[in-house]
Amino acid sequence: MARxxxxxxxxxxxxxxxxxxxxxxAACALPALRGVAAxxxxxxxxxxxxxxxxxxxxxxxxxxxFGDWLASAGSIPLRxxxxxxxxxxxxxxxxxxxxxxxxxxxxxxFTVSASxxxxxxxxxxxxxxxxxxxxxxxxxxxxxxEQAVVSVPSKDWDEGLKKVGLTLLSNTxxxxxxxxxxxxxxTQTVSALWNDGxxxxxxxxxxxxxxxxxxxxLKWMTAGTQVxxxxxxxxxxxxxVMTLDVYKHIVGSLWGFxxxxxxxxxxxxxxxDGQVAWDDGPAQGSWYLLSGNKMGVNxxxxxxxxxxxxxxxxxxxxxxxxxxxxxxxxxxxxxVHEEDWQVVFTLPPGTFxxxxxxxxxxxxxxxxxxxxxxxxxxxxxxxxxxVAGEDDSDVLEAQGVExxxxxxxxxxxxxxxxxxxxxxxxxxxxSTHVERCDKDGDKLKENLIKMEERLDTLGSDMSTHLAAVxxxxxxxxxxxxxxxxxxxxGIKAIFVKSKGIHDEKxxxxxxxxxxxxxxGGTQLTESSKRKVISVQEQSKAxxxxxxxxxxxxxxxxxxxxxxxxxxxxxxxxxxxxxxKKHYI
Numbered sequence: 001m002a003r004x005x006x007x008x009x010x011x012x013x014x015x016x017x018x019x020x021x022x023x024x025x026a027a028c029a030l031p032a033l034r035g036v037a038a039x040x041x042x043x044x045x046x047x048x049x050x051x052x053x054x055x056x057x058x059x060x061x062x063x064x065x066f067g068d069w070l071a072s073a074g075s076i077p078l079r080x081x082x083x084x085x086x087x088x089x090x091x092x093x094x095x096x097x098x099x100x101x102x103x104x105x106x107x108x109x110f111t112v113s114a115s116x117x118x119x120x121x122x123x124x125x126x127x128x129x130x131x132x133x134x135x136x137x138x139x140x141x142x143x144x145x146e147q148a149v150v151s152v153p154s155k156d157w158d159e160g161l162k163k164v165g166l167t168l169l170s171n172t173x174x175x176x177x178x179x180x181x182x183x184x185x186x187t188q189t190v191s192a193l194w195n196d197g198x199x200x201x202x203x204x205x206x207x208x209x210x211x212x213x214x215x216x217x218l219k220w221m222t223a224g225t226q227v228x229x230x231x232x233x234x235x236x237x238x239x240x241v242m243t244l245d246v247y248k249h250i251v252g253s254l255w256g257f258x259x260x261x262x263x264x265x266x267x268x269x270x271x272x273d274g275q276v277a278w279d280d281g282p283a284q285g286s287w288y289l290l291s292g293n294k295m296g297v298n299x300x301x302x303x304x305x306x307x308x309x310x311x312x313x314x315x316x317x318x319x320x321x322x323x324x325x326x327x328x329x330x331x332x333x334x335x336v337h338e339e340d341w342q343v344v345f346t347l348p349p350g351t352f353x354x355x356x357x358x359x360x361x362x363x364x365x366x367x368x369x370x371x372x373x374x375x376x377x378x379x380x381x382x383x384x385x386x387v388a389g390e391d392d393s394d395v396l397e398a399q400g401v402e403x404x405x406x407x408x409x410x411x412x413x414x415x416x417x418x419x420x421x422x423x424x425x426x427x428x429x430x431s432t433h434v435e436r437c438d439k440d441g442d443k444l445k446e447n448l449i450k451m452e453e454r455l456d457t458l459g460s461d462m463s464t465h466l467a468a469v470x471x472x473x474x475x476x477x478x479x480x481x482x483x484x485x486x487x488x489x490g491i492k493a494i495f496v497k498s499k500g501i502h503d504e505k506x507x508x509x510x511x512x513x514x515x516x517x518x519x520g521g522t523q524l525t526e527s528s529k530r531k532v533i534s535v536q537e538q539s540k541a542x543x544x545x546x547x548x549x550x551x552x553x554x555x556x557x558x559x560x561x562x563x564x565x566x567x568x569x570x571x572x573x574x575x576x577x578x579x580k581k582h583y584i
Contacts, residue, residue, distance in 0.1 A: 047383070047385075048106075048107070048381040048382050048383035049381065049382060049389075050379060050380070050381060050382075051101065051106070051380040051381070051382055051389045051390045052065060052390075053065055053068045053097075053099050053390045053391070054068075054097060054099070054101060054108075054359065054378070054380035054390060055378055055379045055380050056082075056377070056378050057317070057377055058080055058081060058292075058376060058377070059077045059078060059079065059080060059081055059082055060077045060082060061077065067098075068097060068098055068099050069095060069096065069097055069098060069141075070094070070095070070096050070097075070098055070141040070144060071094065071095050072094040072095075072144065072146050072149075073085075073091070073092040073093055073094045073157065073170070074086050074088075074091040074092060074093045074363075074365075075093040075094055075095040075361075075363075080291075081113075081291065081292070081374045081375065081376050082095070082374065082375040082376075083372075083373075083374050083375075084112075084131060084361055084362075084363045084373040084374065084375055085131070085363040085364070085365045085371065085372060085373050086365070086372060087115070087117070087365070087370055087371075087372035088365060088370055089365055089366060089367065089368070089369065089370045090158075090365065090366070090367055091364070091365045091370070092157055092158075092161070092170055092362070092363070092364055092365075093131075093170070093361070093362055093363035093364075093373070094144070094170045094360075094361075094362050095360060095361045095362070095375075096134075096139075096140050096141040096144070096358065096359075096360030096361075097141065097358055097359050097360060098139070098141045098142075099390060099391050100139065100356035100357060100358050100390070100391070101356065101357040101358070101359070101380060101382075101389060101390055102356055102387060102388070102389060102390055102391065103382045103383075103384045103387050103388075103389040103390075104231065104232075104233045104235070104352070104354065104384065105231070105232060105233045105382065105383040105384040106231055106357075106380060106381060106382050106383065106384075106389065107228065107229065107230045107231070107380070107381045107383070108133075108135070108228070108229045108359060108378070108379075108380050109226065109227065109228045109229075109377075109378075109379045109380075109381075110133070110226070110227050110375060110377060110378040110379070111224055111225065111226050111227075111292045111293055111375070111376045111377040111378075112131070112182075112224075112225055112227070112292075112373055112374065112375050112376070113222065113223050113224055113225070113291045113292055113373075113374050113376065114131065114182070114184075114220065114221040114222070114225070114371060114372060114373045114374070115221055115371070115372050116129075116184055116221060116369060116370065116371045116372075117369050117370050117371075126367060126368065127183070127184070127185030127186065127366075128203065128364060128366055128367055128368075129183070129184050129363075129364055129365055129366030129369065129370065129371045130169060130181055130182065130183045130184070130203075130206070130207075130363065130364055131181070131182040131183075131361070131362075131363040131371070131373045132169050132171075132179055132180060132181045132182070132206070132361065132362050132363065133178075133179075133180040133227065133229070133359070133360075133361055134171060134175070134177060134178065134179055134180075134358075134359065134360045134361070134362065135177050135178040135180075135229065135231075135237075135352075135357055135358075135359050136175060136176055136177030136178070136357070136358050136359075136360075137176055137177060137353055137355050137356060137357060137358070138175070138176055138177070138358065139358045140171060140172075140175075140358065140360055141358070141360070144164075144166075145164055148160065148163060148164050149161060149163070149164055149166075168201055168202070168203060168206075169181075169203065169206070169362050169363070169364060170362040170364075171360075171362060173200045173201050173202065174195070174197050174198070174199065174200050174201070175195055175197065175201070176195060176196060176197035177194070177195065177357075178192060178193075178194055178229070178237060178347075178352075179192070179193045179194075179195065179206055180192045180227070180229065180239055180344070180345075181193070181206040181207055181213075182220050183206075183207050184221060184366075184371050185207075187217050188217070188218060188219050188220055188221055189207060189215050189216065189217050189218065190215070190216050190218045190220055190241055190344045191206060191207040191213045191214065191215040191216070191344075191345075192213060192214050192215075192239055192344060192345035192347075193205060193206050193211065193212060193213040193214075194212070194237075194347055194351055214344065214345035214346075215344075216241075216342065216344045216345075218241055218243065218342060218344070219243060220241060220243060221371070222243050222244075222245070223246070223289065223291050223292070223293070224244070224246065224291065224292045224293025224294065224308070224376070225241060225242070225243050225293075226241070226242040226243075226244070226293060227239070227240070227241050227242075228240045228241075228242075228341065231352050231357070232349075233384070234349035234350070235349050235350045235351050235352040235353070235354075236346070236347060236348060236349045236350075236351060236352070237345075237346070237347040237351055237352055238343065238345070238346050238347070239343070239344045239345045239346075240341040240342060240343050240344060241341070241342050241344055242310065242340050242341045242342070243342075244293060244308060244310070244311060244340065246289055246293060246294075246295060246308060247289055249308075249311060250270045250287070250295065251270065251271075251272050252269075252270070252271070252272055253269070253270055253329065254267055254268070254269050254330060254331070255267070255268050255269075255270070255314070255327040255328060255329055255330070255331070256268075256327065256328040256329075256330065256331025256332070257325060257327060258325060258326050258327075258328055258333075259325045260323060260325075261323040261324060261325060261326050262333065264328050264331040264332070266278060266279055267279055267280070267331055268327070270287050271283065274286050274287060274288065275287075276297060276298075276299060278299070284299060284300070285297060285298050285299035285300070286298045290305065291374065291376060292307070292374075292376025292377060293307060293308045293376075294306060294307050294308070294317075294376070295308070295314070303318075304316050304317075304318060304319075305317045305318045306327060307377070310337055310340045311329065311337055311340050312328065312329035312330075312333075312334050312337055313326060313327070313328060313329070313333070314326065314327040315327075359380075361375070467487065471487070
């Protein structure tokens with residue numbers, strides 16, 4: 001009900017809300033086909049949904065959406081996070097999306113953790129370490145040539161970047177779009193600079209207000225800094241940062257546990273000694289901090305990972321059912337606290353051009369000291385119900401055009417009949433997609449079976465080749481007889497061992513047979529002897545009975561034969577009598 005009312009407010013009226021809801025249903029179906037959460041979410045007073053190609057939790061792999069990104073230099077997905085740059089001096093990071101965001105009404109939110117080398121941090125220039133978020137109408141991933149970077153004779157990454165023209169924090173000096181820079185110089189600052197591509201920028205311009213950058217002194221190097229960049233349909237851009245000290249905020253606080261995501265039914269207190277109390281009862285669990293604005297809680301032998309979305313709300317990430325439970329500060333859902341977010345920059349309407357948008361991240365650890373930057377979460381939300389927001393051709397294939405038609409024609413759904421027609425068409429599209437996925441699944445099963453057979457064959461061939469390689473001497477260019485002899489000796493050892501086992505088992509069988517034979521002739525009990533005599537007597541009785549029966553049968557057979565012969569004789573005499581009388 002809350003979401004439905006929310007859609008009405010976004011649409012601006014009853015009838016319009018109904019049509020927007022249909023379009024929202026169609027748009028939400030697109031990420032749902034990829035197996036991600038497609039439920040509308042709230043952002044900036046509008047309903048939106050997550051763009052799966054431009055979002056991830058914790059880390060990425062080729063099993064999900066890592067193929068949608070280009071990672072190079074020191075950027076690499078680890079087990080529990082995406083490492084942008086490692087804690088080593090003179091290292092670069094590069095992580096850019098390959099696919100564009102195709103909506104002009106979206107929001108990018110990401111969480112990073114960062115640290116420097118503390119006492120070893122450089123006290124004087126150059127302060128050249130930085131981390132940057134880029135939002136551009138140009139695809140840097142399509143232009144990036146890693147082979148050219150690593151092919152320079154000096155094998156120096158910096159020289160390779162200069163060769164391909166990526167001299168501005170792994171980007172082009174005349175880039176187009178937004179550069180949001182997080183620097184760790186004498187003080188920690190967050191800056192934003194918009195460049196139209198007409199000017200060639202240097203590293204200092206990214207944080208210099210004299211060059212047009214908007215900058216704010218902000219301690220962004222925490223265990224979990226959240227960044228939010230909002231692009232509105234009129235082309236305005238706004239960037240905000242939240243640096244929440246989870247430990248200070250959670251110690252001694254009281255939170256409501258809302259299993260349905262709305263109403264608190266239990267109260268949880270987090271004590272300073274790391275224990276957890278439930279509904280004013282005794283301590284029955286523990287809590288501890290995790291990177292990326294997260295906290296782990298152990299209760300009743302269960303471990304829960306909780307992600308803070310502000311000072312008054314946290315989400316239980318590893319819950320197996322929907323909706324996800326939340327923790328509400330003080331037990332009340334007071335909404336988004338704008339004071340949690342510090343606005344870093346605002347760009348006026350008309351700044352962001354019409355068209356596609358590519359996002360990326362880059363970093364440099366520093367030449368004299370170093371910083372480490374890890375990303376724990378990235379979420380891109382689309383708030384335009386008329387467009388899918390990203391390319392989903394890998395999922396929809398030939399149906400993509402039909403889905404887009406449903407989204408584009410939402411204005412014609414003005415009555416119940418047309419709305420029913422739209423729902424029916426959505427159902428048909430979903431059914432077709434499910435049928436295609438079922439066929440693809442069957443084909444995958446067949447391919448897996450064939451692959452397993454090929455792997456077995458490959459394993460056998462590899463064993464043969466490995467044995468041959470071990471027996472071949474590359475120095476003398478011939479097979480070594482000693483190695484072959486060793487294989488033969490090994491085979492002989494296997495046969496000898498097997499023969500020993502076989503002989504042992506045969507010996508046990510022979511011994512058991514011998515013992516049985518010995519015991520069978522001399523150790524029969526009186527009861528056993530009586531049973532044997534009884535069996536012998538019964539056998540003799542059966543033989544006598546069978547003999548008597550045989551005699552009786554033979555006698556009966558003789559009587560029958562005699563009767564038949566007598567009848568034949570009488571019949572023959574009667575025939576002769578009739579012949580004499582000339583009856584015949």
